[in-house]
Amino acid sequence: MDPTDLTFRLLEEITDGFSEERKLGKGAYGTVYKGERKNGDEIAVKMLHNDTLGFDDKKFENEFQNLMRLKHPNIVRLVAYCYETQHKHAEHKGRIVFAAIIHRALCFEYMPGGSLQNHLSDEFHGLDWPTRYKIIKGTCQGLNYLHEGMKPPIYHLDLKPDNILLDKNMVPKLADFGLSKLFSEDKTKITQTPIGTIGYLPPEYIEKNVVSNKLDIFSLGVVMLKILAGPRGRSRSAEMSSQEFTSQVLGNWTTRLLETRNVSSLQAYLNQVKTCTEIALKCLDIDRHKRPNIVDIINWINENEAMIGQDADKPWTKGPVPSDHHEKPPSSSNVNLDDTQENQEDDHSNSCSKEKEEEHEEVHQIIPMEHPSVPIDVHLLEPWILTSNMFGSVDIMNYNTQDGFIRVYTYESPVRQVKRFKAHSLDITSLDVHRTEPYLLSAGSMDPIKLWDWNKGWECIKMFDMQAFQTVQQIKFNPHDTHKFAVTSILDAQIWDCKSRTCVQTLIGHMDCVSSVCSHPDIPILLTGSFDETVRLWNSTTFKLEGVLDFELGKVISIVCLKGSKRVVIGHEAGLVITEIRHEQAGPSNK
Structure with missing residues (x-):
């Protein structure tokens, strides 16, 4: 009309x-x-x-x-x-x-949502990721219409958050075409007429008054960074390398998204964050000829979404993987659980429920808590469990700095720091010390897992690229096979071999983020805990499922095993459970 x-x-x-x-x-x-x-x-x-x-x-x-x-x-x-x-x-x-x-x-x-400028905030506050992604994608589609859908094309020339308006459903719409120009075949012009807004103009215009479709692309890059990382997104990106900035934004969004507890969508959202950050940084290239055009940008966004849809159905990933990783199925050495998993789980669920009700009631010590403590470790000689909760901490890290340093202290009085070194680009998510060798494993946000040798001056002697594992929750050495370690992530759990630096086993079965792992020091059992509220018991030699524990106390946060007994401590959202593993009453793998 x-x-x-x-x-x-x-x-x-x-x-x-x-x-x-x-x-x-x-x-x-x-x-x-x-x-x-x-x-x-x-x-x-x-x-x-x-x-x-x-x-x-x-x-x-x-x-x-x-x-x-x-x-x-x-x-x-x-x-x-x-x-x-x-x-x-x-x-x-x-x-x-x-x-x-x-x-x-x-x-x-x-437009009841007002301008985008009123909604900009850093990764930890304000609009959630799906809304920000919708705004980014809609803005790109609007610009694509101007550049490619119009003949001759229209260059906006003043693209900024003030000129992006939001309707009641937070759908973005480009506005304020007072400076826009129609261009024919010659897509590059020299103009003496002032255009645009400082901070959104590329160097070729500031220095030589050159106007082309790549001016809008530069402005789009600035806008995308501010949607991704807040009003300081552009200045933050200029203070570090592209890789460091991308890792920082991914780490911050991982923290924010984990708080929403919608783990099933976490990897898909992180893919979008990564893709959008990389596109934005490409748009800001000093050389306008190296910037993508809007068609390239739309294609990258669509390809990423298509890949997410395809990967979601692949059983070995339990979710999508980032676009720059080549996904592959499990190695032939993996135990194939696809044919037997469903029946095993049904059998074990029934078996464990009956054990809880009939035989094991006396060995489960359940400690409900309003503000639960999380088991961190156990004393090797004394019957002590080290725990922490939301009101106390051994160390406090500012999540905005996330320095990624490992600090080594003596435990003899007086306590002093003997070593401090940069281990990961962002925060360190998990550490584990080898029981017999001078090794330390460390995992950081979006970084490979690293193996350090303190006898060699804390040299990093090996790195393990997890590929699909973008958010490592916990790493643990296997006390029964000192050359292997277990890793949990938002997708599943894996067993890695230190010598070959390859994944030798994928433990599939949990329905949500695998938050914790523990190898029992005395019996060949590996325990994995998940946000699906269950603990799964795996034979640490054959890696077959031995049993499933479910105490209905909410998400499993941490697991520790007590040396010299069959008891384990499980930290849930709603309390602690101290229980005993009846290894002689094993599940299907021993039948």
């Missing part, structure tokens, strides 16, 4: 005389008011200033003509306009004279 012609008097009525209460914002060329028509429709009325230097009928007509041509879900829709000349008399030097006053207005669909 074509825009309608409205009178200036009608605009006065629906905006209560252009009152301050109706004012939505003010820009270089005009002030925007909220208007309410008699039928209840709300519109945004942009009254253009008459005294603005450089703004004339030509610029008004340019914006009007461009807006008349634009019809896209991610472009703000022009619904009405006003162009009216009034003649008023006034006294001038003792004489009554008549002056012509021109009223120019553009009326748009009302």
